[in-house]
Amino acid sequence: MDTEQSAEATEFALPRSRAANERLHALVPGGAHTYAKGDDQYPEDLAPVISHGRGAHVWDVDGNRYVEYGSGLRSVSLGHAHPRVTEAVRRELDRGSxxxxxxxxxxxxxxxxxxxxxxxxxxxxxxxxxxxxxxxxxxxxxxxxxxxxxxxxxxxxxxxxxxxxxxxxxxxxxxxxxxxxxxxxxxxxxxxxxxxxxxxxxxxxxxxxxxxxxxxxxxxxxxxxxxxxxxxxxxxxxxxxxxxxxxxxxxxxxxxxxxxxxxxxxxxxxxxxxxxxxxxxxxxxxxxxxxxxxxxxxxxxxxxxxETHSLAAAMAVQATYAEEGITARLHALGERLAAGVRDAAAGMGVGDHVVVRGRASNLVFATLDQNGQPSQEYRTLFLRRLLAGGVLAPSFVVSSALDDADIDHTVDVVTQACAVYRKALDAGDPTPWTGGRAVKPVFRSRS
The missing domain is CATH 3.40.640.10 (Type I PLP-dependent aspartate aminotransferase-like (Major domain))
Structure with missing residues (x-):
């Protein structure tokens, strides 16, 4: 590994998250209550443990802020702590649940x-x-x-x-x-x-x-x-x-x-x-x-x-969607993001390898190797660079809390990630940039 590769692989660290993940594994099978949130889904030692979230942003226990996608495994489509939802919940909590x-x-x-x-x-x-x-x-x-x-x-x-x-x-x-x-x-x-x-x-x-x-x-x-x-x-x-x-x-x-x-x-x-x-x-x-x-x-x-507070949340969500045109906003944000990512990938010569797919309101991405095959190693490289740039994105599923600045920042980080992706393709081996073991699929017979 040359000096540049070494710096890219080690410059971003999450010591407090790493310690919290160790505590989780000691007490919770899999280290998370949902397998898709497990630290095996992220680059080695780079699985943020979240402190709190607001809108389209979350903060980890190390103090880093991220633009977040796929929030709550696609459940948080209005953004964290949405005021209309939290107020509806708060009213019911005071009345018994x-x-x-x-x-x-x-x-x-x-x-x-x-x-x-x-x-x-x-x-x-x-x-x-x-x-x-x-x-x-x-x-x-x-x-x-x-x-x-x-x-x-x-x-x-x-x-x-x-x-x-x-x-x-x-x-x-x-x-x-x-x-x-x-x-x-x-x-x-x-x-x-x-x-x-x-x-x-x-x-x-x-x-x-x-x-x-x-x-x-x-x-x-x-x-x-x-x-x-x-x-x-x-x-x-x-x-x-x-x-x-x-x-x-x-x-x-x-x-x-x-x-x-x-x-x-x-x-x-x-x-x-x-x-x-x-x-x-x-x-x-x-x-x-x-x-x-x-x-x-x-x-x-x-x-x-x-439980009354969860049903109140559901009613507030449905009212917000109907009155504020949320579905249309999700599609508009997703279209802007997809166009930006595709342009960034193409500009760095990896348009056939970093591929955005899906309906604009539910975007995912594929990471393909030099033969055009899905690659967990290249996914690891890509996720590592996104995290280092302040983007937490196991997918590109948008929430309505995102704004244009969030999308622009994401595209800038994707551009930098694609530059590293190009280097790995040229080298014919992504492992110098993965920082350790590759991310793993959720469904597998052995740990």
């Missing part, structure tokens, strides 16, 4: 949600996305009397529960009999999906997928899935954890005009507060209620599922 009977806030939140997502007829709130998607699966199985679940193979995550996690490399502890009941279909391929449904005729309870992610659905695809589900008698479930609010206030179903039988929402719904939702057709949802004559479904029943 959990009672032995439903609060009036529960019906107000349901009315607000169903006005925002008019394609749904009933809604039930929970605390996390996994509970909502698993409830959708259970409801689909009960309604159809079928055992199998068909999940989209191209989408990375649906639930922490056995029916999904058993299909990932982290399947330890899950019986094969459970995993065998989950089958996969490719996104965008109606013919392959129909083949799957035909092969497992009268066995598939539901098709579950994200209606869109880093790629737009092919023309007619979602409508085609709707027709396939109807023809084969299975339930169509849209996981709108990411697309909800970011694609439109009513999610992807509102944007593309295709109505699922059930849908799940979370993340942006609470701007960081814990709230998720299962919504859908009354005929299905009421099977988990009291006003029907059929067999009862244990749908969702959580002690903290309807």
């Amino acid at each position: 959990n009672f032995v009977r439903p609060s009036v806030v529960e019906v107000e939140a349901a009315e607000r949600f169903l006005a925002t997502v008019p394609t749904a007829e009933m809604v039930k709130f929970a605390k996390n996305g996994s509970d909502a998607t698993t409830a959708a699966v259970r409801l689909a199985r009960a309604a159809t009397g079928r055992p199998r679940v068909a999940v989209c193979a191209d989408h990375p995550f649906f639930s922490t529960d056995d029916w999904f996690i058993g299909t990932t490399p982290m399947s330890a502890g899950i019986p094969a009999a459970t995993t065998d009941l989950t089958v996969r279909f490719p996104y965008g391929d109606l013919a392959a999906t129909e083949d799957l449904l035909t092969r497992h005729r009268d066995e598939v309870a539901c098709l579950i997928l994200e209606p869109a992610t880093h790629t737009e659905p092919p023309p007619g695809y979602l409508a085609g899935l709707r027709e396939l589900a109807d023809r084969h008698g299975c339930v169509l479930v849209f996981d709108e954890m990411i697309t909800g609010l970011r694609w439109s206030e009513a999610g992807a179903q509102g944007l593309y005009g295709v109505v699922p039988d059930l849908s799940t929402f979370g993340k942006a719904l609470g701007n960081g507060f814990a709230v998720s939702a299962l919504a859908g057709r009354r005929e299905l949802m009421e099977r988990g209620g009291l006003r029907h004559s059929g067999e009862r479904v244990f749908l969702l029943s959580t002690t903290h599922g309807a």
Whole structure:
């Protein structure tokens, strides 16, 4: 390693964060309560431990300030400590947060949600996305009397529960009999999906997928899935954890005009507060209620599922989106950022290697090696340079709290990172610039 490479690899350090990470690992399996937040997702010894955040910025325990992207794994879309949300929460905290009977806030939140997502007829709130998607699966199985679940193979995550996690490399502890009941279909391929449904005729309870992610659905695809589900008698479930609010206030179903039988929402719904939702057709949802004559479904029943302060946060978020045009702002900010990053990468001769993808409100980036293949080593190099420049960006997912100065700063830092990226490509080896082991994928069988 020459002197310049050595300086680039060692100039930025986070001693207090490193010590805090050691404390976390001693007490918390994985060192974080969400695997995607683990320090293995960041360059070695450069995983900031956060002190606080405001708007689009966060500060680590070492005193560094960052422009933050993908806040709260995409959940904080209005920015940290948004005044309208925190005030709504504060009001409810002074009134009590959990009672032995439903609060009036529960019906107000349901009315607000169903006005925002008019394609749904009933809604039930929970605390996390996994509970909502698993409830959708259970409801689909009960309604159809079928055992199998068909999940989209191209989408990375649906639930922490056995029916999904058993299909990932982290399947330890899950019986094969459970995993065998989950089958996969490719996104965008109606013919392959129909083949799957035909092969497992009268066995598939539901098709579950994200209606869109880093790629737009092919023309007619979602409508085609709707027709396939109807023809084969299975339930169509849209996981709108990411697309909800970011694609439109009513999610992807509102944007593309295709109505699922059930849908799940979370993340942006609470701007960081814990709230998720299962919504859908009354005929299905009421099977988990009291006003029907059929067999009862244990749908969702959580002690903290309807805490008043989280529901107040959700109502404030939905009102802010509607009244301030937040979805349009997210798209405008994302378009400005994507254009700047692409120009910076092209200007440094790495436009084919640092690639921005996705809808403007939900941008991700790929780091490709000299052969155009995804590379964890080059991702490590890139993340290291971003962190050193004050940009915390496991993705480029924007929040509405960003301003033009934040975007300009990010593009400047990306430009510097791309200059180092070019040096690594020319050298044919990124490791002198990674500072240690490469970042790792979340789903892997060994630590």
